[in-house]
Amino acid sequence: MALVGLGAIGVGAHLPALLRHPGVELTGLVDVDAARRARAAELVSGRLPTFASLDDLPAVDAVVVATPPWVTPVLARTVLERGGYVLVEKPVATSVEAATSILDLPPELLGRLQVGLTYRHDPAIARLRTWIEQRRLGDGPILVRAHIYDEVRDEADAAHLALIGTTLEHGSPALHEGSHVFDWLSHVLGGDGRLEDGWAVRTAADLAAPNLVGGRLSYPDGSQALVEFGWFTTALPPCELTFVGDAATVRLDGHTFDLTITGRDGEDVVRFEGERVPRSFDRQLDAFVGGIQSGSRRLSPTWEEGLRALAASEALDRRVRATPAGVDGGRWAR
Ligand SMILES: NC(=O)c1ccc[n+]([C@@H]2O[C@H](COP(=O)([O-])OP(=O)(O)OC[C@H]3O[C@@H](n4cnc5c(N)ncnc54)[C@H](O)[C@@H]3O)[C@@H](O)[C@H]2O)c1
Structure with missing residues (x-):
């Protein structure tokens, strides 16, 4: 390999x-x-x-x-x-x-x-999907609040400033971070979301795309997702997703992937073995190696799933980059 x-x-x-x-x-x-x-x-x-x-x-x-x-x-x-x-x-x-x-x-x-x-290979995502399927969050639709914040802006790190600067020339954080998040949401909510609206803020004039962006998506079962993607501010808000249902609320810590479920019986924290990044990369590679060894004709996540996640990211990216200057942290654009 x-x-x-x-x-x-x-x-x-x-x-x-x-x-x-x-x-x-x-x-x-x-x-x-x-x-x-x-x-x-x-x-x-x-x-x-x-x-x-x-x-x-x-x-x-x-x-x-x-x-x-x-x-x-x-x-x-x-x-x-x-x-x-x-x-x-x-x-x-x-x-x-x-x-x-x-x-x-x-x-x-x-x-x-x-x-x-x-x-997608992480046990936390599998557990979340099971809870939603088993209706532990409730029988009705749920509200998802996805707050995805990464890439602290550090003026002393020239290489990172250049990498993020170039990456923003190719799209907003929605394009680059969206694939993972839209894939999780489709996977756990059992269908693709429809983009309803979007917003964008560009916190500095030198950025090629707005760095704080978001939107609202609706899912086939009536669930709604409010997604935020933020890069490149000196301090970042917490990175987390919360899933709010009639019977329980679940918080997925964006760094550790610890799950906290809170319901009538109180709070339960579920932690998985090992650190999130090596754990998920090991499991991803294991799926790749296993697929090759078994002569799989369809490795997973599939090309079509990659395209669907990209299509959702691209739709939000296009929407937020077209946001009128008045709403796009307007004063930089004038
Ligand atoms: N799966 C994840 O959790 C995850 C996390 C971070 C980044 N990513 C993705 O991984 C990709 C790379 O991100 P990165 O942060 O490592 O970027 P990076 O710029 O640090 O690294 C990319 C490397 O590719 C090399 N490269 C460019 N063109 C090449 C070519 N034609 N042949 C060989 N090498 C070439 C560059 O020289 C560079 O070393 C991005 O698409 C990013 O979105 C995924």
Whole structure:
């Protein structure tokens, strides 16, 4: 197996998971950036060859692609066309249009692509879905409040300022963070949401897109979701999701994925073993390896699920970027 993209999530989460997995033999590390290659080589004490391009890899039987979404679909296509299996980071592209035009491939090839909706594999999401299915929150629709805040703005960290600056040129936080959240919501609420409205605030003039954005979605069973995505302020509000039903309220801690359910009988906190990030990346990789070993024709989360999560993120991103200046923290725009 090979890893392409040796940036923050590539070396921070995928590489350790690949090195930990007993069923994985890692054969190469790829990045266009020489400094990134050198740093990754150092992390594995020079035990693995590094390459400047996916095209230089001698074998592409299975590849993890952890590159930005404006690069990912082209690399995924190369792997699939060369007969390999591929696990691609979310979002799968910057738009459904880009994703489907670049990955215009037959279903049997797309079945060998697993989308990196990493936290779908976490036991907390499975438990939440079970509680909702078992009506522990109540018989009627529920209200979801999703407060997704990340990426503290630190003027002393030039590399991070540049990364977030570039990322915002390709879309608001709704586009980049939305895939995970819209996937969880569809998964636990049993259907896709319809975007009803959106809002946006740009807290600094130098940002290419509004950095605080949100919207309201309605779900087939009448449930409503109020979602907020926020990046790049000096201090961030708590990152958490709350699910409010007639019989109980559940809080999902966005950092730990601890679940707190509060109902008539009081409060119960459910914690899962291990830390959220390595736990979910290990489980995601295990699903990828298991799918390959069993000769699966349809890895999960599927390409279609990746597209649906992207479509929801894109719809909100488009809505909030079109928000009139008067509502978009208006004074910067004038
Ligand atoms: N699953 C998750 O929880 C999670 C978390 C963070 C980021 N992500 C996603 O992972 C992706 C990467 O994010 P990041 O923060 O690691 O970004 P990053 O910029 O730190 O890393 C991306 C790396 O890809 C390399 N790259 C670019 N084009 C390439 C090419 N053609 N061939 C080989 N390498 C190439 C870059 O040089 C860079 O080292 C993004 O899509 C992001 O949304 C997912």
